Amino acid sequence: MKIESITVHPVIVKRQYGTVIAKEGGKAKNTVNRSHFFFFEVRTDNGLTGWGEVSDIPEEDLPKSDAEYVDTVRKFTVGRNPFDIQRMHHDFSQHFLVENSLWNYTRCAIDNAMYDLQGLACNRPVFDFFGGAVQRELRISWVAYIREDLNLIREEVQQKTRQGFDAFKLKVGVDIDLDEARLAAVRKITGPDASIKVDANEGWSVDEAPRYIRRLNKYDLAGVETPVPREDPRAIAAVRKQVDVPILEHVSSLDYGLALVKAGAVDAFNVATTGAGGLWPARQIVTLADSAGVGVLLGSTVELGPGTLAQLHFGATVPNLTLPNDLIGPGMYTADVLQKPLTYTNGRLHVPNRPGLGIAIDRAKLKQLAPKPVGAK
């Protein structure tokens, strides 16, 4: 089996509301109203079609030239056997920095499409290629972004609680007084049993973080993500030593994961197929966490349906999932490209066992959200 051709479908989808997070130094990051995606339609010489998603590409990282981008993607796909995953990752990482989100997410989309094709070829769900599913349902923490109007956050959390969500993640880190007021409002709505994490997105200094975490922990935190700038694992470890709340950090490479473990910086890795560059590298990071006695939660780049399906197949195989997962894309976007969009049942997502990743694309939607396909062959 060989990959014969690839078509790149660009898509733009609006979010339910303009989302805001903190950035280093505690300033608000620009509001994100809509997200850019590429969908890879990858066909093989034996008539199979696999799909991969490049999720939520920051506007500043969009390719300068669509033609050049498609040409590069072709170089890493056409002519390859979809089972040659390891070689693809090796070749790809020789050419592109993993820190660049466009190329890292692109690698993930190629990886996802190759696994989708493997599953279709073998008539098996992708989680079977990673040791099989240890769970078929993932608990999701609804992510509430920074909004100054407390009524908006109350409305959002009330609605999600009514839908059955019992886990939340609050974006914080711009204004500690507002953060505390938001957290108090959320805890009042959810009651004492809900799991609530906060994510400061590097918004606090090493000096501020322990004080702020203790202050917010009055409302019983399940974890604090990215309290301080993440470059220095020793700084994160210094914060961790002073508080009694699990510390979580995004891990997108084995090197960084190892550095966190050595520094004793975290209680859990936040791992996502998108951030890690695909199912193959994400699974390696989870194995590192497992061997180091560190927990895992699934992070998110806010994927649409196909990207979320890849994350679900990955999550199904993770034995050390210790916290609820951030897969909120299907609830955050106003449209999707799946024939049957994913839905939450009591705040959970179900992992399908259809062959491959189980992606059935609605071509009318793909067209509607992306009037100009790039690189159709």
Ligand SMILES: [Mg+2]
């Ligand atoms: Mg985060």
